[in-house]
Amino acid sequence: MSATVSETIDWSIPTEGTRLDALVEPAVEAGILDEHAKRELRRAILTAVCVPGYQVPFGSREMPVARGWGSGGLQITLAIVGLDDVVKVIDQGDDEGVNAVNLRRLVTDTTGATETTEVSEATVIQTRHRIPEDALEAHQTLVLQVPVPEPLRGVERNIAELGRMHAEADYSRMWVSLYEDKVRNGVITKSTGYPCLVGGRYVIATTPIPRWDVPRLHRAPFLSLFGAGRERKIYAIPPDTDVEPLTFDDVPFEIEKTPGARCSLCDATEAYLIEIPPSDAAADDGRWICSDTAWCRRRRVEASQS
Amino acid sequence: MGYAAARGGLDAISAAEALVRDARDLANSPWLELDQLIDRQRLAVDRVMGEGGLWDPRLAARALQQSEGDTIEASHLLRSYRATMPRFAYSHPVDMDDARVLRRIVPAFRNPPGPQLLGRTTDYTGRLLDRTDDALARERAEKRSIDWAPAEQAVTTSNPTDAGTVASTGPTKAHLGDRRHRRLLDVLRDMDLMVDRRRTDDPEPADITRAATRPPAPRSAVLATMARAETGALVNLWYRNILGPDGYIHEVTLGEVRHAEIPVTVTHPHTGGPVDIGGVRVTEVEAIEDLDGADEDRTRFDAGYGLCFGHNEKKAIAMANLDIACHRDGGGVGGASDLEQSILMTTDGLDASGFLEHLKLPHYVTFRSMIDRKMAMRSARTAEHPVFDTTTATDAPVPVDPREGDCA
Amino acid sequence: MTLVSAPRPTVLRVDRLGKIFGSQNPAAIEQTGPEVGSEKTPDGSSVVAAWDVSFDVAAGEAFGVIGESGSGKSTVMRAIAGDHSASAGSVRMRRRDGSTSDLLTMTQSERRALRVDELAVVYQDAADGLDLNVTAGGNIADRLTAAGGRHFGQIRERAAELLERTEVPLDRMDDLVRTFSGGMRQRVQLARALANRPPIVLFDEPTTGLDASVAAGVLDLIRSLLEELGIAAVVVSHDFSVIEMLTTRCMVMQHGRVVEQGLTDQLFEDPQAPYTQRLVAAARA
Numbered sequence: 001m002s003a004t005v006s007e008t009i010d011w012s013i014p015t016e017g018t019r020l021d022a023l024v025e026p027a028v029e030a031g032i033l034d035e036h037a038k039r040e041l042r043r044a045i046l047t048a049v050c051v052p053g054y055q056v057p058f059g060s061r062e063m064p065v066a067r068g069w070g071s072g073g074l075q076i077t078l079a080i081v082g083l084d085d086v087v088k089v090i091d092q093g094d095d096e097g098v099n100a101v102n103l104r105r106l107v108t109d110t111t112g113a114t115e116t117t118e119v120s121e122a123t124v125i126q127t128r129h130r131i132p133e134d135a136l137e138a139h140q141t142l143v144l145q146v147p148v149p150e151p152l153r154g155v156e157r158n159i160a161e162l163g164r165m166h167a168e169a170d171y172s173r174m175w176v177s178l179y180e181d182k183v184r185n186g187v188i189t190k191s192t193g194y195p196c197l198v199g200g201r202y203v204i205a206t207t208p209i210p211r212w213d214v215p216r217l218h219r220a221p222f223l224s225l226f227g228a229g230r231e232r233k234i235y236a237i238p239p240d241t242d243v244e245p246l247t248f249d250d251v252p253f254e255i256e257k258t259p260g261a262r263c264s265l266c267d268a269t270e271a272y273l274i275e276i277p278p279s280d281a282a283a284d285d286g287r288w289i290c291s292d293t294a295w296c297r298r299r300r301v302e303a304s305q306s
Numbered sequence: 307m308g309y310a311a312a313r314g315g316l317d318a319i320s321a322a323e324a325l326v327r328d329a330r331d332l333a334n335s336p337w338l339e340l341d342q343l344i345d346r347q348r349l350a351v352d353r354v355m356g357e358g359g360l361w362d363p364r365l366a367a368r369a370l371q372q373s374e375g376d377t378i379e380a381s382h383l384l385r386s387y388r389a390t391m392p393r394f395a396y397s398h399p400v401d402m403d404d405a406r407v408l409r410r411i412v413p414a415f416r417n418p419p420g421p422q423l424l425g426r427t428t429d430y431t432g433r434l435l436d437r438t439d440d441a442l443a444r445e446r447a448e449k450r451s452i453d454w455a456p457a458e459q460a461v462t463t464s465n466p467t468d469a470g471t472v473a474s475t476g477p478t479k480a481h482l483g484d485r486r487h488r489r490l491l492d493v494l495r496d497m498d499l500m501v502d503r504r505r506t507d508d509p510e511p512a513d514i515t516r517a518a519t520r521p522p523a524p525r526s527a528v529l530a531t532m533a534r535a536e537t538g539a540l541v542n543l544w545y546r547n548i549l550g551p552d553g554y555i556h557e558v559t560l561g562e563v564r565h566a567e568i569p570v571t572v573t574h575p576h577t578g579g580p581v582d583i584g585g586v587r588v589t590e591v592e593a594i595e596d597l598d599g600a601d602e603d604r605t606r607f608d609a610g611y612g613l614c615f616g617h618n619e620k621k622a623i624a625m626a627n628l629d630i631a632c633h634r635d636g637g638g639v640g641g642a643s644d645l646e647q648s649i650l651m652t653t654d655g656l657d658a659s660g661f662l663e664h665l666k667l668p669h670y671v672t673f674r675s676m677i678d679r680k681m682a683m684r685s686a687r688t689a690e691h692p693v694f695d696t697t698t699a700t701d702a703p704v705p706v707d708p709r710e711g712d713c714a
Numbered sequence: 715m716t717l718v719s720a721p722r723p724t725v726l727r728v729d730r731l732g733k734i735f736g737s738q739n740p741a742a743i744e745q746t747g748p749e750v751g752s753e754k755t756p757d758g759s760s761v762v763a764a765w766d767v768s769f770d771v772a773a774g775e776a777f778g779v780i781g782e783s784g785s786g787k788s789t790v791m792r793a794i795a796g797d798h799s800a801s802a803g804s805v806r807m808r809r810r811d812g813s814t815s816d817l818l819t820m821t822q823s824e825r826r827a828l829r830v831d832e833l834a835v836v837y838q839d840a841a842d843g844l845d846l847n848v849t850a851g852g853n854i855a856d857r858l859t860a861a862g863g864r865h866f867g868q869i870r871e872r873a874a875e876l877l878e879r880t881e882v883p884l885d886r887m888d889d890l891v892r893t894f895s896g897g898m899r900q901r902v903q904l905a906r907a908l909a910n911r912p913p914i915v916l917f918d919e920p921t922t923g924l925d926a927s928v929a930a931g932v933l934d935l936i937r938s939l940l941e942e943l944g945i946a947a948v949v950v951s952h953d954f955s956v957i958e959m960l961t962t963r964c965m966v967m968q969h970g971r972v973v974e975q976g977l978t979d980q981l982f983e984d985p986q987a988p989y990t991q992r993l994v995a996a997a998r999a
Contacts, residue, residue, distance in 0.1 A: 032390055040516075057518035062385035067660030069667065092671045099667055101315035129671045147664065159521050159647055168823045175859035176845075180852045182866060183888050186686025191675035210675045230657050232518035248866035256678040274674050291671055 031110045033078045037061050041079035041234075045225060048236035053202030055149050055166070055233040063229065070103055070128060071229030073145035077107055077126045080141065080225075085113040088122035093130040093272070093291035100128070117294045129192070131213040133271050133295040136222040138239060144207045146228040149235065151195040151205040171203050174246065182251060194253075197244045198237055212255045212272045217243040261288040266299040330374055343367035352587075352616025353377055357655050358384025359515070359534040361586040361615055378536065378655045385656065395572040398580065402590060403489075405566035412490050413560040414594055420487025425565060426617075490561035491592055491609055501597065501608045503633075521646045528632055528649055532625040533614050536655030540624040543648060547631065555631035555645070558593035558610060565589050565617050589618050593626035599634065608633070725808040725914055725946045726771040726794070732802035733789050735761040746970060748989065753784055753970040762970045763789040767803070769965055769975065773913065774944040778957035778964030778978060780993070786970040791918045791950045793818070795835045796825040807833065807914065830860045831910035838919035840899035843906065846892040850877060850902045853891060857909035876905035880935060897928035904935065908943070917949045921956060933959055954997035958982060966990045 033041075037059070044058035063071040081087060089104035091097030095117040103126060108115050116122050119134035126143040136142060155173040156162050165171065174195060181188050192208035196217070206214055207226060217224060217237055224237040237243060245253045262269045264276075264287040271290050278286035290296035344351055344363050347370070354366040358381035366384060373379035409425025412418040424430070436443070494500045512519060512527035514534075519527040532540060547553030567587045574581045591612040597604050610630030612622035628649060635643035652658060734742060742760035746753050754761050764786035771777045781787040792798040794805050796817055805817040810832060817825065829835070837843040844853050854873040855863075863869050877887055880901040886894070891902055900920065907915055920936060921929035937960055940947055949960050957964050958978060965975035966989065974987040985991045 032386065034390060034392060036393075037389070057520065059513075059516040059518060061389040061515075062382065062656065063389070064386050066382065066663060067657045068662075068664030069660060071660075092668045094668075096315040097668060098315050098319055101319055105316070128667075129669075147661070158644075159651070168826065170826070170860075172856055172860040176848055176852050176856045179855040179859070179866070179869065180849060183849065183851065185683045187679070187682045189679045189683060191679050192672045208669075208672045210671055230661055248869075249864045251866050254682065256675050258678070258681075272671070274670055275677075 031078075032064055032106065033061060033075060033110075037075070038079045041075055044234045045076065045079065045236065048225070048234050049223070049238050051202075052238055052241050053198030053204045053235060055202075055204075055228075055235045057232055058234055060229045060232040064106060065099075065103065067230035068147060069099060070126075070145040072227030072231075072234070073126050073128070073143050073229070074103055074106065074227075075229060076143045076225050076227040076234065077124060078111060080143075081107060081111050081113045081124055083112045085111075085123045086116050086121050087113050088116050088119060088125045088132075088294075089127070090125070090130060090132065090292075090294075091128040092274075093127075093132070093295075094293045096293065097128075118298070119294070129208045129210075130272065130291060131209055131216055133290070133292040135216075136220070138221040140222045142222055142224045144209070144224060144226045146205070146207045146226045146231075146233075148193075149205055149226065149228040149231050149233040151193075151203050153205075166202060169201065171246075174203065178246060178248070182248070187254070188247060188251060195246045197242075197246060199241050202235075203246065204235060204237075210256055210272055211245075211253070214243070214245050214253070215255070219243075258288070263288055263290045263296060265289055266296045266303065268296070268299060271295065326374075338371055340364055340367040340371065343370055349617060350375070350377060353537055353618055353621075354380045354384060356615040356618055356621065357381035357534060357536055358388070359615075360384045360388045378659050382656050382660075395575070397583075398571045398573070400568050400570070402566075402568065405564070405568045405588075405590075407564055407566045408587075409563075409565040411560075411563045413563070414490055415493070418487075418490055419493065489592060490594070494561075494594070494607060499607055501603055501606045503608070519650055521643075521650055522636075523646065523650060525629070525633070528646060529611065529613070529625070529629060531650055531653065532612070532628060535621075535625075535649075535653035536658065537618060537621045539653040539655065539658065540628065541620050543653060544624040544627055547628075547645065554635065555627065556596075558595050558627045558630065560591065560623065560626075561594045561609070562590065562592040563619060563623065564591070565619070587616060589614055589616065589622040591619070591622040591626040593623070593630060595630040595634070597634075602634070722772040722774055723808065724770045725773050726948070727806045728767060728769050728790070728794065728803070729806070730803040731767040731790060731793055731800055731805060732765040733763045733786075733793060733798065734765075734801045735763055738801060748968045748971055748973060751969065753786065764793070764967075764970045765802075767967075767972055769972075771914070771946045771948060773946050775963070776940055776947040776949055776961040778961035779948065779950045779967060780952065780954065780957050780964055781967035782952055782993075784969065785952075785967040787950045787952075787967050788918065789970075790967070791916055791948070794948065795833075795916055795918075796820070796822075796829070810913070830857065832912055833914045833916070834907035834910075834912040835916045835918065836900075836903050836907050836920050838922050840891075840896070840903045843903045844891050844899065847890060849888050849890055850882060850894070850905075851887040853902060853906045854909050857906055861910045872909070873905075876909060877902070879908075879939070880905040881931075895928075897924050897932055900924065900932050901935065904932075904939065908939070911943075912945065914946045914948075917947060917951075917960075919951055919953075920949070922951070922953065936960060954982070954993065966993065 040059055044056045048054065048056045060072065061075060063074050065071050065074060077087065087104065087107050088095065089100045089107065091100035094100065095104075104115055107113060107126070113124075119125065119132045119136065119140075122140060124141050124143060125132060125136070126145070128145040131142065150162060152162055152165060152171075152174055155177050156165065165173070178188055178190075181190070190211075192210050193205050194211055194214050195203050196206055196214065198204050204226070206217065219240050219242065220237070221239050223239055226235045226237075228234070247253045256272065258273070258275075261273050261275075263271065263273055268290055271292060273288040274291045276287050276289060278284060344367050350370055351363055351366045354370055354377050355361055355363065357377065358366065358369070360366070362384075365387070366380065369380035369383040370377070372383060407423065409427060410421065410423045412422060491500060495502075509524065509526070512524055512530060514527055514530045519531065544555075547555040548557065565587070567585050569582055569585045571580045571582050573579070589612075593610040593612070595608045595610060597606060597608055602608075608630055610626040610628070610633075612625030612627075612629065614621050614625065628645070632643060632646050632649065635645050737759040739755075739760055742755045742762050743765055745755045746760075746762040747765070753763060767786070767790055769777060779787045779790060789798065793800045794817065800818050803818070806814050807817055807828075808814055815824075815828075817828070820828070835843060845856070848856070851870065851873040854876055855869050858869050858872060863872075874884055874887060877884060882898060882901045882905065886898075891899060894902065917936065921932050924932060933956060939945075940960065947960070949957060951957055961978045963976065964978045964981060966973045966981070966987065968989050974981065974985065974990045981990065982994060985994045
């Protein structure tokens with residue numbers, strides 16, 4: 001976190017005709033997030049890191065992106081990024097996703113940080129719905145955009161009752177819903193955003209990252225920050241924290257897999273692949289490709305060089 | 307080619323932005339002036355200031371111009387602009403009786419203290435589309451404009467015993483008899499007909515722009531949320547509670563409906579004295595609620611309050627009714643009502659529309675994962691231990707969905 | 715030599731329990747009660763729903779509370795269950811670890827923890843003790859997971875075992891409780907209450923509202939469960955036959971006070987208090 005604040009106040013007293021301008025402190029850098037907001041965000045982030053998995057309320061500011069479009073992730077990134085930072089922004093794993101492009105330019109234009117598509121060069125990675133395939137290291141921070149921070153939303157609507165459930169670690173209704181799911185469907189059908197127990201205490205929503213990515217949060221060397229701007233909550237998983245998907249002892253946690261699927265561009269099987277359906281019902285040109293575009297591209301480059 | 311897989315995402319976005327900008331700015335018709343919006347689309351400008359939470363008619367007009375008339379988009383522009391501005395003072399509390407009243411009606415009494423001032427309103431005008439040829443209408447307006455003095459006049463009062471209110475320079479506090487006319491609530495208090503909920507402590511009002519507000523919340527937080535709420539959201543929340551399957555509020559009787567200008571004063575940081583920095587225009591409503599509950603004082607009334615920027619009566623009236631309904635219904639878990647939760651969490655225009663429209667963002671990672679689960683379910687069904695089929699139960703309601711919790 | 719079994723330990727001691735609704739005026743106590751003929755004060759400002767109620771329950775023993783509506787029996791039940799606060803007295807319970815706790819001084823969350831595996835309540839209306847939108851097995855899984863159960867297979871087994879014991883057809887284990895009849899719901903409620911083998915169970919009018927034949931079956935089930943499991947029980951009912959069948963000792967309440975207390979058989983054979991005599995006579999008729 002390398003942003004600095006400089007404020008100077010002119011204490012000379014005007015004698016004639018007080019003008020409104022004289023009441024105003026000289027503006028700090030023009031940006032989209034003022035210094036008070038940044039301070040508040042950093043405090044909320046620190047609180048979140050101290051209580052892993054706890055949803056810290058914060059005064060979410062209106063951002064130039066709509067609520068639900070990454071305003072929370074954007075605020076976290078703006079609060080922690082400075083001139084020395086290198087920022088990667090992805091959406092569904094793709095640096096070129098139009099919303100990722102918009103967010104990235106907002107960050108670099110207003111903070112002076114540089115941008116990259118390579119994980120190895122980044123210090124901060126803001127992401128929607130994926131963790132990059134490359135392993136992140138201790139000096140890197142992952143900022144995740146969260147649409148719905150409340151993992152218990154499916155079993156309880158009342159806000160006060162939700163607060164009580166988290167406060168008392170009373171997750172019994174979540175367990176009942178997992179039981180019912182397994183009984184009704186034969187498998188646990190939760191797809192993305194799988195609920196996880198963090199540090200043995202709080203259950204979190206892992207945002208809609210696929211199950212493929214969930215095991216990579218467990219005892220990760222990097223810091224993960226989760227920002228929900230619309231819902232005004234921040235939570236965190238500090239490095240080396242236990243993150244366990246909620247499941248029964250005899251019901252293994254399942255990641256997405258389609259036997260035989262491989263990326264048609266780089267031939268990978270051990271990555272999260274997305275499907276391109278056949279061009280029509282009769283065609284057999286259906287295929288799979290990596291969702292992490294930068295990772296896939298690098299593999300292709302490395303393969304062509306060898 | 308997929309929408310997210312478009313290479314050169316920045317080029318695509320820039321092209322989209324150019325399309326919007328050029329189609330709006332380079333159209334054949336004359337440039338849309340901010341003054342035109344302020345003078346002739348004042349209610350849209352007022353609404354945007356109210357939902358943006360920022361008083362500045364020119365900025366609001368600019369936002370409306372930029373957003374091509376989308377009021378929620380315009381209020382977003384105002385709010386994100388506001389978020390960048392330093393905050394250098396808080397105003398002194400405003401005594402609403404210091405207002406310069408432009409319009410004031412009291413439905414609860416025929417002859418309240420002070421006038422019934424219809425003011426600038428179309429409430430009593432027939433909703434007939436004026437089919438006059440546009441060029442002719444313009445010609446006539448131009449002829450009349452030479453004689454017209456632009457101020458908030460054309461005052462008529464429905465109370466003929468009130469002296470000197472016709473053809474004057476405007477209804478000011480001074481004009482209305484040089485004294486403050488008592489509000490209806492004051493009259494009812496004198497008749498000992500009002501429950502007294504006035505506080506003797508002076509709690510800090512909640513600042514919803516600086517701290518997240520969740521139920522149970524103080525009344526100031528609920529009022530502040532409603533003051534910035536989207537107009538339609540409040541109107542329909544009110545209507546749904548009157549007529550919908552699970553609502554429980556009933557209609558109030560209105561005590562005061564006012565459209566007024568109020569002065570705004572701050573403390574000078576050096577001299578310590580009050581400084582008048584201008585004024586804003588608001589709509590203010592006091593609503594009277596008939597108490598009929600078993601645990602209530604049924605020999606008295608209670609009151610609800612509504613206040614918002616600009617001239618927006620439907621919003622302020624909905625606000626006042628929801629305010630008192632929230633108070634009466636404080637019986638949920640933790641003392642907060644479902645209504646309070648609905649107000650605090652579902653009435654903000656930016657939150658609601660932003661979240662709704664985010665569905666347009668790519669969701670293919672999530673969707674692939676859902677397909678995977680469907681395949682897994684099918685394998686499970688054909689495996690050794692088939693699942694009991696519970697679909698034969700009649701009238702079985704949809705059970706709790708364990709998949710809820712991520713976005714759609 | 716006669717073998718004398720050691721006296722069973724007291725697991726629940728209710729001591730001068732009292733609950734006043736409305737104005738907490740001590741004078742209300744003299745203004746109410748059986749002699750006065752009402753639990754409400756003459757000016758209506760207070761209701762002395764229960765006052766000076768004391769009784770003990772030993773391990774494995776079933777204790778009955780009889781009374782008509784307004785007697786205070788439900789108030790006593792709710793105070794022990796923790797659904798209500800009390801105005802006076804204590805409700806001391808023996809914990810699994812041998813210590814004693816006063817339920818009335820506990821926080822809500824302490825009480826909730828208690829209700830996982832040390833104290834269970836079976837309500838008159840099964841909807842109060844079950845989630846109707848969850849399956850029969852799921853309602854039991856709720857208690858098992860609350861106690862830390864995390865093995866799906868074992869949870870299924872235990873749930874099936876309990877449903878079998880409470881005579882719920884196993885092929886309905888995965889049906890939503892909402893689709894069950896009243897009698898069947900009560901059986902599921904019983905299964906759920908017993909899931910974590912609590913040493914104390916409260917029964918609040920367990921068969922009221924059920925058809926006579928259905929009620930008889932449920933009552934029979936409760937009796938055999940009480941015998942078999944050795945749990946301490948408090949049974950509240952206005953129905954003498956329920957108290958007679960299930961309990962060894964009981965007390966009679968009227969207008970918030972205890973009117974008579976003793977062995978159930980003796981109370982029936984030879985009621986001393988005039989009110990008890992009237993109740994017994996009416997029941998016999």
